Amino acid sequence: MARVFLMSAAVLAFAALVGAPAGGQERDPILVPAVSQQEVQVRQGFTGTELLLFGAILDPRGSRAADGYDIVVVLKGPAEPIRVREKERVGGIWINSESTAFRSAPTYFAVASSRPIDTIVDARTAAIYELGLDFIQLSPGGAIDPEEQARFTSGLVDLRQRQGLYKQDMDGVTIEEGVLYKARISLPSNVLTGLYTAETFAITDGRVIASAVADVDVRKVGFERFVEVFSQSQSLLYGLLAVCLSVFMGWLAGRLFALV
Amino acid sequence: MDVYLPIANLSVNGLLIVALGGLTGILSGLFGVGGGFLTTPLMIFYGIPPTVAAASAATQVTGASVSGVFAHRQRGGVDYRMGGVMVVGGMIGSGLGALLFRFLASVGQIDTVINILYVLLLGSIGGLMMREAWASIRQSRKGVPPPARKRRHHPLISALPMRWRFYKSGLYISPLAPLILGVLVGMLTMLMGVGGGFILVPAMLYILGMSAGVVVGTSLFQILFVTITTTMMHALTTQAVDIVLAALLLLGSVSGAQIGTRLAVKFKPDLLRLALAAIVLLVALRMLYGLGVRPDEIYSVAQL
Numbered sequence: 001m002a003r004v005f006l007m008s009a010a011v012l013a014f015a016a017l018v019g020a021p022a023g024g025q026e027r028d029p030i031l032v033p034a035v036s037q038q039e040v041q042v043r044q045g046f047t048g049t050e051l052l053l054f055g056a057i058l059d060p061r062g063s064r065a066a067d068g069y070d071i072v073v074v075l076k077g078p079a080e081p082i083r084v085r086e087k088e089r090v091g092g093i094w095i096n097s098e099s100t101a102f103r104s105a106p107t108y109f110a111v112a113s114s115r116p117i118d119t120i121v122d123a124r125t126a127a128i129y130e131l132g133l134d135f136i137q138l139s140p141g142g143a144i145d146p147e148e149q150a151r152f153t154s155g156l157v158d159l160r161q162r163q164g165l166y167k168q169d170m171d172g173v174t175i176e177e178g179v180l181y182k183a184r185i186s187l188p189s190n191v192l193t194g195l196y197t198a199e200t201f202a203i204t205d206g207r208v209i210a211s212a213v214a215d216v217d218v219r220k221v222g223f224e225r226f227v228e229v230f231s232q233s234q235s236l237l238y239g240l241l242a243v244c245l246s247v248f249m250g251w252l253a254g255r256l257f258a259l260v
Numbered sequence: 261m262d263v264y265l266p267i268a269n270l271s272v273n274g275l276l277i278v279a280l281g282g283l284t285g286i287l288s289g290l291f292g293v294g295g296g297f298l299t300t301p302l303m304i305f306y307g308i309p310p311t312v313a314a315a316s317a318a319t320q321v322t323g324a325s326v327s328g329v330f331a332h333r334q335r336g337g338v339d340y341r342m343g344g345v346m347v348v349g350g351m352i353g354s355g356l357g358a359l360l361f362r363f364l365a366s367v368g369q370i371d372t373v374i375n376i377l378y379v380l381l382l383g384s385i386g387g388l389m390m391r392e393a394w395a396s397i398r399q400s401r402k403g404v405p406p407p408a409r410k411r412r413h414h415p416l417i418s419a420l421p422m423r424w425r426f427y428k429s430g431l432y433i434s435p436l437a438p439l440i441l442g443v444l445v446g447m448l449t450m451l452m453g454v455g456g457g458f459i460l461v462p463a464m465l466y467i468l469g470m471s472a473g474v475v476v477g478t479s480l481f482q483i484l485f486v487t488i489t490t491t492m493m494h495a496l497t498t499q500a501v502d503i504v505l506a507a508l509l510l511l512g513s514v515s516g517a518q519i520g521t522r523l524a525v526k527f528k529p530d531l532l533r534l535a536l537a538a539i540v541l542l543v544a545l546r547m548l549y550g551l552g553v554r555p556d557e558i559y560s561v562a563q564l
Binding site: 042043044045046047048080081082083084085086087089092093094095096099101105152155156158159160189190191192193220223224225227228231232235236238239240241242243245246247249250251252253254257 | 307319327557
């Protein structure tokens with residue numbers, strides 16, 4: 001906690017520095033975000049981690065924002081093209097029937113806000129900034145009717161929510177003294193590696209008055225990275241190694257047990 | 261003990277995976293089946309992606325069969341000639357299976373096909389084995405010495421041209437029969453992520469009519485080489501072989517296989533067959549239930 005405090009203090013000092021020359025002029029507040037870890041290292045024993053997203057908002061007219069504002073933090077993982085399939089009962093058994101493709105579905109999506117999002121902004125603004133699980137932009141491929149698309153989208157969101165990959169916390173951001181905000185978002189161990197972006201929005205009267213982005217690099221290191229790269233770049237050798245490992249272990253067990 | 265799997269992209273309880281491997285190994289040594297028909301579904305149930313589960317299970321079955329093959333070889337229980345013919349068939353079959361797998365996956369029906377295959381194959385084979393084992397157990401209970409089962413191959417087999425002598429199996433039949441059997445089992449290995457022993461063993465007993473002493477060893481021999489092919493094919497195409505997962509499974513299964521082969525000598529073969537039949541039927545029923553009831557997940561995601 002002490003480390004976080006120190007970092008917050010640093011952020012404040014930096015914000016004061018940036019905010020200083022603006023004296024007197026009517027300008028939008030400045031948002032200074034920070035993430036507790038710029039890099040998440042996935043190595044042996046990784047069971048997920050918790051990111052602390054924090055920062056300060058400063059009104060150029062004074063040291064702190066005069067009117068109340070809300071903070072929404074959106075943490076997004078790398079996007080990938082996917083196909084979502086729906087099971088249906090056909091002749092007594094459940095089989096995949098209809099499907100739809102999404103060109104860019106984030107593999108991870110978490111939203112935290114200081115108040116329920118529908119009380120902060122209207123649906124239109126929420127849709128523009130992707131504030132909330134109902135507003136993830138998935139870029140559906142092909143022309144399909146909106147009702148069907150909504151069904152598939154909610155199916156996907158529901159599935160990934162239960163996998164811990166999509167989440168929203170309407171009470172996840174705490175604002176202290178109207179200046180410092182912080183939010184904790186957990187990454188489960190089954191997250192995909194890649195570049196994650198944390199977007200922070202400051203909102204007053206249903207209007208986004210400031211926003212800022214911070215990156216988090218989630219990557220495998222050490223042995224885990226070696227295995228992943230090896231399996232992709234030298235797949236023949238990797239396969240042979242796997243076969244040798246299993247034959248060797250089988251042989252060794254036979255030898256050891258023969259002694260018993 | 262948390263272990264992170266670099267290819268599956270998630271962390272699992274290492275001891276649980278080792279225990280799962282151990283269970284598979286015991287089955288493998290005891291019955292001469294790979295046990296993949298249990299591990300693959302259980303791993304998927306645990307949350308490991310299906311392709312990674314199937315690919316790594318194949319690697320694991322290799323290890324379990326190696327120790328099994330060594331153990332049976334010492335007792336002279338492997339017919340290399342018969343096994344060799346089946347291995348050739350198995351390699352052709354796993355190639356065909358890979359093509360079929362890709363086609364079914366692209367139309368999104370792979371899961372359903374796998375489940376139906378499980379129900380049909382396990383159901384019918386389990387049923388047959390159960391009936392047979394039960395009948396012979398009842399006969400021996402009555403005190404009547406069981407009539408020596410007339411060991412003969414299926415009439416269709418003798419219709420095939422070009423006969424070879426398989427001394428250890430005590431057969432004079434066309435090599436086409438074990439070759440075709442090998443092709444079928446190879447396809448199943450690739451499709452279902454199983455070694456195919458649960459089909460191979462009864463087929464060798466009842467269709468080919470091999471002498472019981474070499475059935476388990478020869479079946480393990482065939483499984484060994486077909487799973488090696490499958491591992492290589494997965495490594496090259498799906499790149500889903502997780503070596504950490506495979507190592508954990510192996511740790512359990514190679515020890516389990518040794519325990520299994522020792523146990524196998526202590527029990528009556530009839531009882532063993534009855535037990536295997538019960539396990540096979542149980543898995544088939546579970547799969548049938550899974551097809552019929554509304555699944556937990558209506559939606560599924562496939563990467564493009």
